[in-house]
Amino acid sequence: MMWNWSKYRINISCTCFDVRINTLLCLVFFAIIIITGCENNIFPGYTKTVSGIYYKIHKFGEGTQKPKPTDYITVDIEYRTIKQDSVFFSGRRKFQTTLPDYPGSVDECFAMMSVDDSAGFIINAYKFFRKTIKAPLPSFFNSKSNIRINVKLLNIQSRADFLKEKEEFLSWIKDLEEYEKTILRHFIKEKDISIQPARSGLYCIKTIKTNGAQVKNGDLVIVHYEGQYLNGKYFDSTKERNMPFELLYGKEMQVVKGLEEGIGMMREGEKAILIMPSKLAFGQKGSSTGIIPPYTTVIFRVEVLSIKSSIK
Numbered sequence: 001m002m003w004n005w006s007k008y009r010i011n012i013s014c015t016c017f018d019v020r021i022n023t024l025l026c027l028v029f030f031a032i033i034i035i036t037g038c039e040n041n042i043f044p045g046y047t048k049t050v051s052g053i054y055y056k057i058h059k060f061g062e063g064t065q066k067p068k069p070t071d072y073i074t075v076d077i078e079y080r081t082i083k084q085d086s087v088f089f090s091g092r093r094k095f096q097t098t099l100p101d102y103p104g105s106v107d108e109c110f111a112m113m114s115v116d117d118s119a120g121f122i123i124n125a126y127k128f129f130r131k132t133i134k135a136p137l138p139s140f141f142n143s144k145s146n147i148r149i150n151v152k153l154l155n156i157q158s159r160a161d162f163l164k165e166k167e168e169f170l171s172w173i174k175d176l177e178e179y180e181k182t183i184l185r186h187f188i189k190e191k192d193i194s195i196q197p198a199r200s201g202l203y204c205i206k207t208i209k210t211n212g213a214q215v216k217n218g219d220l221v222i223v224h225y226e227g228q229y230l231n232g233k234y235f236d237s238t239k240e241r242n243m244p245f246e247l248l249y250g251k252e253m254q255v256v257k258g259l260e261e262g263i264g265m266m267r268e269g270e271k272a273i274l275i276m277p278s279k280l281a282f283g284q285k286g287s288s289t290g291i292i293p294p295y296t297t298v299i300f301r302v303e304v305l306s307i308k309s310s311i312k
Contacts, residue, residue: 043122051103054122058150061116065156069099072162073110074155074288079248080148081140082122088220088248091255092288096159106132106149118152135251138218139309176295180278184297187230193275202258203275204265212268213307217250220308221263228299235291235298244305256281259300268307274300 046054067073078090100107106128109121125147129137137143157165188203197203215221222244227236238245247254249263258276266272275297278284282292292298 046120046122049104049108051108052124053104053108054146055109055112056120058118058120059116061114061118061153063115066112066114067097067110067153067156069097069107070159072096072157072159073153074157075110076152076154078150080150082146082148085148086220087246089246089251089254092154094155094288096162102127102131109149109151110153113151113153115153115156119150121149121151122146123149129251133252136218138220138248140220177284180295180297183230184275184277187297188275197275198261200258200261200280201277202261202280203273204262205273205275206266206270207273208269208271208303210267210269212270212304214267215249215264215304215307218309219249220246221249222246222305222308223263224303224305225259226301228301230297230299259302262300262302263304266302266304268304271301271303274302276300 043054046056048054072094074092074094076092078087080087097110098107100111104123104127106121106123109119109123113119123146125141125145126137126143128147129135129141141147193203193205195203195205224238224244225236226234226239228234234240247263249260254260255263256276258274258280261280262272262274262276276299277297278295281298282294282296284294286292286294286296
Protein backbone atom coordinates (compact mmCIF):
# COMPACT_ATOMS: atom_id res chain seq x y z
CA MET A 1 0.00 0.00 0.00
CA MET A 2 1.37 3.39 -0.95
CA TRP A 3 0.81 6.46 1.25
CA ASN A 4 0.07 9.82 -0.28
CA TRP A 5 2.49 11.85 1.84
CA SER A 6 1.98 14.97 -0.21
CA LYS A 7 -1.65 15.17 0.90
CA TYR A 8 -0.66 15.04 4.59
CA ARG A 9 2.13 17.57 4.11
CA ILE A 10 -0.44 19.95 2.69
CA ASN A 11 -2.90 19.31 5.54
CA ILE A 12 -0.21 19.69 8.17
CA SER A 13 0.98 22.88 6.58
CA CYS A 14 -2.55 24.24 6.42
CA THR A 15 -3.14 23.29 10.05
CA CYS A 16 -0.02 25.10 11.19
CA PHE A 17 -1.02 28.08 9.11
CA ASP A 18 -4.50 28.07 10.70
CA VAL A 19 -2.99 27.89 14.18
CA ARG A 20 -0.72 30.83 13.43
CA ILE A 21 -3.63 32.85 12.02
CA ASN A 22 -5.85 32.02 14.99
CA THR A 23 -3.10 32.90 17.43
CA LEU A 24 -2.49 36.19 15.67
CA LEU A 25 -6.20 36.99 15.65
CA CYS A 26 -6.44 36.24 19.37
CA LEU A 27 -3.49 38.50 20.14
CA VAL A 28 -5.02 41.30 18.07
CA PHE A 29 -8.40 40.77 19.76
CA PHE A 30 -6.95 40.96 23.27
CA ALA A 31 -4.84 43.96 22.32
CA ILE A 32 -8.00 45.73 21.14
CA ILE A 33 -9.73 44.88 24.43
CA ILE A 34 -6.80 46.18 26.47
CA ILE A 35 -6.46 49.36 24.42
CA THR A 36 -10.21 49.96 24.43
CA GLY A 37 -10.39 49.31 28.15
CA CYS A 38 -7.60 51.77 28.80
CA GLU A 39 -9.30 54.37 26.64
CA ASN A 40 -12.81 53.87 28.08
CA ASN A 41 -12.07 53.21 31.73
CA ILE A 42 -10.40 56.40 32.85
CA PHE A 43 -11.22 55.66 36.49
CA PRO A 44 -9.19 52.67 37.70
CA GLY A 45 -11.14 50.30 39.91
CA TYR A 46 -14.48 51.36 38.44
CA THR A 47 -16.62 49.48 35.93
CA LYS A 48 -18.40 51.35 33.14
CA THR A 49 -22.06 50.70 32.25
CA VAL A 50 -23.51 50.96 28.76
CA SER A 51 -25.09 54.30 29.68
CA GLY A 52 -21.72 55.76 30.74
CA ILE A 53 -21.90 55.47 34.54
CA TYR A 54 -18.73 54.37 36.32
CA TYR A 55 -19.41 52.34 39.46
CA LYS A 56 -17.55 50.49 42.19
CA ILE A 57 -19.20 48.36 44.87
CA HIS A 58 -17.59 49.02 48.25
CA LYS A 59 -19.74 46.54 50.19
CA PHE A 60 -22.52 44.11 49.33
CA GLY A 61 -25.47 43.92 51.71
CA GLU A 62 -27.35 40.75 52.54
CA GLY A 63 -30.58 41.86 50.86
CA THR A 64 -31.58 41.32 47.25
CA GLN A 65 -34.43 43.83 46.93
CA LYS A 66 -33.69 46.74 44.62
CA PRO A 67 -35.70 49.99 44.53
CA LYS A 68 -38.33 50.43 41.84
CA PRO A 69 -39.58 53.76 40.48
CA THR A 70 -41.96 55.42 43.02
CA ASP A 71 -40.32 53.57 45.96
CA TYR A 72 -38.97 55.70 48.80
CA ILE A 73 -35.35 55.09 49.74
CA THR A 74 -33.25 56.24 52.68
CA VAL A 75 -29.58 56.77 51.89
CA ASP A 76 -26.38 58.11 53.36
CA ILE A 77 -25.03 60.09 50.41
CA GLU A 78 -21.92 62.11 49.69
CA TYR A 79 -21.08 64.28 46.68
CA ARG A 80 -17.42 64.97 45.81
CA THR A 81 -15.46 66.73 43.10
CA ILE A 82 -13.10 64.50 41.10
CA LYS A 83 -9.79 66.37 40.78
CA GLN A 84 -9.74 67.98 44.22
CA ASP A 85 -11.70 65.12 45.87
CA SER A 86 -13.55 67.77 47.86
CA VAL A 87 -16.86 67.02 49.61
CA PHE A 88 -19.58 69.58 48.94
CA PHE A 89 -22.45 67.63 50.48
CA SER A 90 -22.75 64.77 52.92
CA GLY A 91 -25.85 63.63 54.79
CA ARG A 92 -28.78 61.26 55.18
CA ARG A 93 -31.77 61.72 52.90
CA LYS A 94 -35.10 60.02 52.18
CA PHE A 95 -36.73 60.59 48.80
CA GLN A 96 -38.84 58.99 46.12
CA THR A 97 -37.10 57.31 43.21
CA THR A 98 -38.15 57.94 39.62
CA LEU A 99 -37.55 56.48 36.19
CA PRO A 100 -34.24 57.73 34.72
CA ASP A 101 -35.05 60.65 32.42
CA TYR A 102 -31.78 60.31 30.49
CA PRO A 103 -29.03 57.67 30.09
CA GLY A 104 -26.45 57.87 32.87
CA SER A 105 -28.67 59.63 35.43
CA VAL A 106 -28.24 59.21 39.17
CA ASP A 107 -31.56 57.32 39.27
CA GLU A 108 -29.81 54.47 37.44
CA CYS A 109 -27.26 54.38 40.25
CA PHE A 110 -29.90 53.87 42.94
CA ALA A 111 -31.62 51.17 40.85
CA MET A 112 -28.39 49.13 40.82
CA MET A 113 -28.27 48.84 44.61
CA SER A 114 -29.81 46.61 47.28
CA VAL A 115 -30.36 47.37 50.98
CA ASP A 116 -27.07 47.74 52.91
CA ASP A 117 -25.04 48.02 49.70
CA SER A 118 -22.35 50.71 49.63
CA ALA A 119 -21.11 51.94 46.28
CA GLY A 120 -19.35 54.75 44.48
CA PHE A 121 -20.59 56.25 41.21
CA ILE A 122 -19.09 58.73 38.76
CA ILE A 123 -21.52 60.57 36.49
CA ASN A 124 -21.58 63.71 34.36
CA ALA A 125 -21.85 66.82 36.55
CA TYR A 126 -23.55 69.00 33.93
CA LYS A 127 -26.42 66.57 33.39
CA PHE A 128 -26.78 65.98 37.14
CA PHE A 129 -27.16 69.66 37.98
CA ARG A 130 -29.07 70.84 34.92
CA LYS A 131 -31.35 67.85 34.27
CA THR A 132 -31.71 66.04 37.60
CA ILE A 133 -31.85 68.78 40.22
CA LYS A 134 -32.68 71.61 37.78
CA ALA A 135 -29.92 73.90 39.08
CA PRO A 136 -27.17 75.99 37.46
CA LEU A 137 -23.84 74.27 36.99
CA PRO A 138 -21.43 75.45 39.75
CA SER A 139 -18.58 77.59 38.51
CA PHE A 140 -15.93 74.99 39.35
CA PHE A 141 -17.48 72.48 36.92
CA ASN A 142 -17.70 72.56 33.13
CA SER A 143 -19.93 70.60 30.74
CA LYS A 144 -17.44 67.71 30.60
CA SER A 145 -16.73 67.51 34.33
CA ASN A 146 -17.69 64.47 36.35
CA ILE A 147 -18.98 64.16 39.89
CA ARG A 148 -18.32 61.34 42.35
CA ILE A 149 -21.27 60.11 44.44
CA ASN A 150 -20.84 57.70 47.34
CA VAL A 151 -24.03 56.00 48.49
CA LYS A 152 -25.11 53.58 51.21
CA LEU A 153 -28.67 52.32 50.72
CA LEU A 154 -30.28 52.00 54.16
CA ASN A 155 -33.93 51.27 53.45
CA ILE A 156 -36.48 50.75 50.67
CA GLN A 157 -40.15 51.52 51.24
CA SER A 158 -42.99 51.15 48.76
CA ARG A 159 -45.10 54.19 47.98
CA ALA A 160 -48.17 52.50 49.49
CA ASP A 161 -46.34 51.76 52.76
CA PHE A 162 -44.94 55.29 52.85
CA LEU A 163 -48.38 56.87 52.46
CA LYS A 164 -49.89 54.52 55.04
CA GLU A 165 -47.15 55.33 57.54
CA LYS A 166 -47.56 59.05 56.89
CA GLU A 167 -51.33 58.90 57.42
CA GLU A 168 -50.97 56.94 60.66
CA PHE A 169 -48.31 59.32 61.90
CA LEU A 170 -50.29 62.47 61.16
CA SER A 171 -53.35 61.08 62.91
CA TRP A 172 -51.77 61.38 66.36
CA ILE A 173 -49.55 64.46 66.06
CA LYS A 174 -52.13 67.12 65.20
CA ASP A 175 -51.83 68.71 68.62
CA LEU A 176 -48.01 68.76 68.61
CA GLU A 177 -47.80 71.72 66.23
CA GLU A 178 -49.69 74.01 68.62
CA TYR A 179 -47.67 72.69 71.53
CA GLU A 180 -44.43 73.53 69.71
CA LYS A 181 -45.62 77.10 69.06
CA THR A 182 -46.36 77.56 72.76
CA ILE A 183 -42.92 76.23 73.79
CA LEU A 184 -41.16 78.54 71.31
CA ARG A 185 -43.17 81.55 72.38
CA HIS A 186 -42.24 80.96 76.03
CA PHE A 187 -38.57 80.50 75.08
CA ILE A 188 -38.43 83.80 73.16
CA LYS A 189 -40.01 85.61 76.08
CA GLU A 190 -37.77 83.96 78.69
CA LYS A 191 -34.58 84.79 76.76
CA ASP A 192 -35.82 88.35 76.13
CA ILE A 193 -35.22 88.07 72.39
CA SER A 194 -36.41 91.28 70.76
CA ILE A 195 -35.38 90.57 67.17
CA GLN A 196 -38.28 89.84 64.84
CA PRO A 197 -38.29 86.57 62.93
CA ALA A 198 -38.06 86.43 59.14
CA ARG A 199 -41.24 85.79 57.21
CA SER A 200 -40.39 82.08 57.26
CA GLY A 201 -40.28 82.11 61.06
CA LEU A 202 -36.48 81.92 61.32
CA TYR A 203 -34.71 83.94 64.02
CA CYS A 204 -31.21 84.96 62.90
CA ILE A 205 -29.22 86.59 65.71
CA LYS A 206 -25.75 87.62 64.59
CA THR A 207 -23.19 87.52 67.40
CA ILE A 208 -20.23 88.57 65.22
CA LYS A 209 -20.63 90.76 62.11
CA THR A 210 -18.02 91.33 59.40
CA ASN A 211 -17.64 93.00 56.02
CA GLY A 212 -16.59 89.72 54.42
CA ALA A 213 -17.95 88.24 51.22
CA GLN A 214 -21.68 87.57 51.19
CA VAL A 215 -22.78 83.97 50.68
CA LYS A 216 -24.40 83.48 47.25
CA ASN A 217 -25.74 80.66 45.14
CA GLY A 218 -23.07 78.34 43.76
CA ASP A 219 -20.50 79.17 46.45
CA LEU A 220 -18.70 76.40 48.28
CA VAL A 221 -19.28 77.45 51.89
CA ILE A 222 -17.32 75.96 54.78
CA VAL A 223 -18.96 76.31 58.17
CA HIS A 224 -18.83 75.11 61.74
CA TYR A 225 -22.19 74.48 63.34
CA GLU A 226 -23.53 73.19 66.61
CA GLY A 227 -27.10 71.96 66.94
CA GLN A 228 -29.01 72.36 70.21
CA TYR A 229 -32.44 71.76 71.67
CA LEU A 230 -34.14 74.70 73.39
CA ASN A 231 -33.00 73.27 76.74
CA GLY A 232 -29.38 73.81 75.66
CA LYS A 233 -28.48 70.17 75.13
CA TYR A 234 -26.34 69.57 72.04
CA PHE A 235 -27.29 66.94 69.48
CA ASP A 236 -24.58 67.64 66.87
CA SER A 237 -21.33 69.60 66.63
CA THR A 238 -18.78 69.87 63.84
CA LYS A 239 -16.46 71.58 66.30
CA GLU A 240 -16.48 68.56 68.58
CA ARG A 241 -15.64 66.33 65.62
CA ASN A 242 -13.12 68.92 64.39
CA MET A 243 -14.65 68.50 60.92
CA PRO A 244 -15.99 71.70 59.31
CA PHE A 245 -19.00 71.14 57.07
CA GLU A 246 -18.85 71.97 53.35
CA LEU A 247 -21.94 72.70 51.28
CA LEU A 248 -22.59 73.97 47.78
CA TYR A 249 -24.92 76.82 48.68
CA GLY A 250 -28.28 77.01 46.97
CA LYS A 251 -28.51 73.32 46.03
CA GLU A 252 -31.31 71.16 47.41
CA MET A 253 -30.96 68.16 49.71
CA GLN A 254 -27.89 69.44 51.56
CA VAL A 255 -29.07 70.97 54.84
CA VAL A 256 -32.40 71.72 56.52
CA LYS A 257 -34.25 74.78 55.18
CA GLY A 258 -33.61 76.98 58.22
CA LEU A 259 -29.87 76.36 58.14
CA GLU A 260 -29.71 77.13 54.43
CA GLU A 261 -31.74 80.31 54.88
CA GLY A 262 -29.61 81.44 57.82
CA ILE A 263 -26.29 80.78 56.10
CA GLY A 264 -27.57 82.80 53.14
CA MET A 265 -27.94 85.81 55.46
CA MET A 266 -24.31 85.63 56.56
CA ARG A 267 -20.92 86.83 55.42
CA GLU A 268 -17.51 85.21 55.63
CA GLY A 269 -16.22 85.28 59.21
CA GLU A 270 -19.61 85.95 60.82
CA LYS A 271 -21.22 84.00 63.63
CA ALA A 272 -24.93 83.68 64.27
CA ILE A 273 -27.51 81.91 66.39
CA LEU A 274 -30.33 80.47 64.28
CA ILE A 275 -33.58 79.56 66.03
CA MET A 276 -35.79 77.57 63.71
CA PRO A 277 -39.23 76.01 64.14
CA SER A 278 -39.57 72.40 63.06
CA LYS A 279 -41.06 73.41 59.68
CA LEU A 280 -37.61 74.84 58.86
CA ALA A 281 -35.72 71.99 60.52
CA PHE A 282 -36.72 68.35 60.88
CA GLY A 283 -40.45 68.76 60.42
CA GLN A 284 -43.40 66.62 61.37
CA LYS A 285 -41.43 63.38 61.42
CA GLY A 286 -38.26 64.50 63.16
CA SER A 287 -34.81 63.46 61.98
CA SER A 288 -34.34 60.22 60.04
CA THR A 289 -31.92 59.06 62.72
CA GLY A 290 -34.55 59.46 65.45
CA ILE A 291 -32.41 61.93 67.41
CA ILE A 292 -34.71 64.90 66.79
CA PRO A 293 -38.37 64.26 67.76
CA PRO A 294 -41.29 65.47 65.61
CA TYR A 295 -42.30 69.13 65.85
CA THR A 296 -39.13 70.15 67.64
CA THR A 297 -37.75 73.70 67.46
CA VAL A 298 -33.94 73.65 67.31
CA ILE A 299 -31.05 76.09 67.55
CA PHE A 300 -27.98 76.13 65.32
CA ARG A 301 -24.90 78.14 66.26
CA VAL A 302 -23.15 78.81 62.96
CA GLU A 303 -19.78 80.25 61.97
CA VAL A 304 -18.93 80.87 58.29
CA LEU A 305 -15.26 79.93 58.07
CA SER A 306 -14.70 80.56 54.37
CA ILE A 307 -16.46 81.07 51.05
CA LYS A 308 -15.02 79.74 47.79
CA SER A 309 -16.62 80.92 44.57
CA SER A 310 -14.66 78.26 42.65
CA ILE A 311 -12.19 75.45 43.29
CA LYS A 312 -8.83 76.00 41.63
